[in-house]
Amino acid sequence: MSNITGILGREELKKHFNEALVNGKVSHAYIFSGEPGTGKKTVAKSFAQILLCEGVESHVEKGDAVVEKIHACGRCESCKMAMEKKHPDIIFIEKETGKKSISVEDIREKLINDVAVKPYKGPYKVYIIKEAQDLSIEAQSAMLKTMEEPPEYAVIILLVNTDSLLLPTIRSRCETIEIPILSDEIVNEYLKAEYGQKEGIKADDIRFATVFSEGKIGRGMVALTNPDFKLLKHDVIRLVTGIYDMDYNDMVAAVRKTKDYNDILIDYFFELMSIWYRDVLMFKSTRDANDLMYKEEISEISKQAQVISYEGLDLITKAVEKAKERLRANVSFEVAMEMLLMAIQENMNL
Numbered sequence: 001m002s003n004i005t006g007i008l009g010r011e012e013l014k015k016h017f018n019e020a021l022v023n024g025k026v027s028h029a030y031i032f033s034g035e036p037g038t039g040k041k042t043v044a045k046s047f048a049q050i051l052l053c054e055g056v057e058s059h060v061e062k063g064d065a066v067v068e069k070i071h072a073c074g075r076c077e078s079c080k081m082a083m084e085k086k087h088p089d090i091i092f093i094e095k096e097t098g099k100k101s102i103s104v105e106d107i108r109e110k111l112i113n114d115v116a117v118k119p120y121k122g123p124y125k126v127y128i129i130k131e132a133q134d135l136s137i138e139a140q141s142a143m144l145k146t147m148e149e150p151p152e153y154a155v156i157i158l159l160v161n162t163d164s165l166l167l168p169t170i171r172s173r174c175e176t177i178e179i180p181i182l183s184d185e186i187v188n189e190y191l192k193a194e195y196g197q198k199e200g201i202k203a204d205d206i207r208f209a210t211v212f213s214e215g216k217i218g219r220g221m222v223a224l225t226n227p228d229f230k231l232l233k234h235d236v237i238r239l240v241t242g243i244y245d246m247d248y249n250d251m252v253a254a255v256r257k258t259k260d261y262n263d264i265l266i267d268y269f270f271e272l273m274s275i276w277y278r279d280v281l282m283f284k285s286t287r288d289a290n291d292l293m294y295k296e297e298i299s300e301i302s303k304q305a306q307v308i309s310y311e312g313l314d315l316i317t318k319a320v321e322k323a324k325e326r327l328r329a330n331v332s333f334e335v336a337m338e339m340l341l342m343a344i345q346e347n348m349n350l
């Protein structure tokens with residue numbers, strides 16, 4: 001993934017980083033804040049690569065850097081290492097699998113002790129802390145001193161979904177940068193450039209992933225490349241197309257199956273259902289299959305458009321939302337799903 005696509009469509013951000021570089025005002029600590037999937041990690045990686053690129057470095061030293069033109073060359077040794085995720089001066093810190101938080105031990109070992117060692121080759125040492133909202137309070141306290149008096153070469157980037165759980169003392173030492181969501185056009189352009197040539201990925205897949213992304217590249221990438229997502233989509237299609245003939249036992253079986261999904265997949269599951277009924281509604285009102293997300297299921301969509309009234313579609317869409325709410329309110333998954341499936345059946349005039 002090249003640095004240019006990484007900050008693609010985020011002109012303001014690019015300008016901001018470039019100015020910091022040219023004027024020698026790179027902060028020692030940043031918070032990159034944004035919803036899950038907005039590309040915080042991609043932006044951080046691109047920024048780290050630019051900071052360490054030997055091409056950029058020599059331009060800045062000579063004073064001939066032009067603010068708009070700064071980008072990592074992608075050819076120097078440093079860029080190559082960064083792109084292969086092997087740069088010794090770009091350090092990723094994340095919570096261990098199965099753990100709920102990033103522990104104070106992790107922070108001591110990977111940040112506090114490590115930062116005392118000079119960079120291996122570049123002018124900076126960049127620490128990227130993923131899911132930094134999960135830093136334990138002890139870990140945050142332990143970091144304070146490093147954040148207060150960082151070595152000249154240290155750049156610490158905290159990626160957070162929401163910064164509310166970070167200590168105010170940490171926040172006040174960081175420059176906070178909001179990572180915005182992107183337009184459909186830019187996401188589409190990006191996904192096309194990155195995955196358009198890959199085997200097994202069709203233009204329709206990219207279109208689906210673009211709409212599903214809602215401006216968050218990470219979500220688009222999941223929709224396009226994650227095998228679990230493909231299975232999930234398949235399960236949703238099987239459920240919404242099979243719902244006519246389901247009796248109580250079939251429903252329980254379907255519910256059991258979906259219960260194995262993790263939290264993110266469950267959210268996606270409901271979203272994929274909503275998209276299905278949005279397609280049915282769209283086809284019912286326009287009779288045009290071109291813009292449907294589940295275009296390949298047109299015969300089934302057309303059939304449902306006949307047996308579900310506008311009012312029924314409205315009630316079904318609300319029932320999907322309600323199921324999501326129920327889960328958030330800790331209603332058991334089985335109960336929430338059974339109520340949803342029954343609501344859908346009730347609104348099909350068979």
Ligand SMILES: [Zn+2]
Nearest residue numbers: 053073076079
């Ligand atoms: Zn370079």
